[in-house]
Amino acid sequence: MARLNILEFPDPRLRTVAEPVEEVNDEIRQLCADMLETMYEAPGIGLAATQVNVHKRLLVCDVSEDGSDPLIFINPEIQGSSEDLSSYDEGCLSVPGFFEEVERPSKVVVKALDEKGGAFEMQLEGLLATCVQHEIDHLEGKLFVDYISPMKRRRIRSKLEKQHKKRA
Ligand code: GNR
Ligand code: NI
Numbered sequence: 001m002a003r004l005n006i007l008e009f010p011d012p013r014l015r016t017v018a019e020p021v022e023e024v025n026d027e028i029r030q031l032c033a034d035m036l037e038t039m040y041e042a043p044g045i046g047l048a049a050t051q052v053n054v055h056k057r058l059l060v061c062d063v064s065e066d067g068s069d070p071l072i073f074i075n076p077e078i079q080g081s082s083e084d085l086s087s088y089d090e091g092c093l094s095v096p097g098f099f100e101e102v103e104r105p106s107k108v109v110v111k112a113l114d115e116k117g118g119a120f121e122m123q124l125e126g127l128l129a130t131c132v133q134h135e136i137d138h139l140e141g142k143l144f145v146d147y148i149s150p151m152k153r154r155r156i157r158s159k160l161e162k163q164h165k166k167r168a
Helices: 026-041 126-139 150-167
Strands: 046-048 058-061 071-081 085-090 100-105 107-113 119-125
Touching: 026 046, 026 058, 026 071, 046 126, 058 126, 071 126, 085 126, 100 126, 107 126, 119 126
Parallel strands: none
Antiparallel strands: 046 058, 058 071, 071 107, 085 100, 107 119
């Protein structure tokens, strides 16, 4: 297992649109394991491959209190979304230290492949629905800061750029 480096906003690589996974093989299973380790270590409740600079359509998440419910979604597709919306104070491992309210459909039906390559469909609600939508956005090159005001987004970008300069 390995911990992977997480890209941070405004890194342009976070804007890459990920490609479908062609075959669920050992390489993909290893990537899932490394992503789960990276997510738990961070700690976070979700991680998309885009965030670790692998531009394949794959995400992991675990919204349980005790890290007992790891979920893997390969080639996830939203089949349907509820009309009612929920608002969460969202954060992102690629936008560390910043939280903003984002509205999204409260419930979604997601179709995906599991780590064995088998297709499944899941109805999601609550934090899990929010998290999986946030992760699928990453696979499209989209970040939660894209939903907030340009002024807030500029402030976050300049604060993170300053931190990155200090670290370099
Ligand atoms: O750890 C995370 N917490 C979180 C909180 C509210 C809404 C979405 C998230 S996902 C985030 C981890 C992350 O950046 N995933 O891409
Ligand atoms: Ni994120």
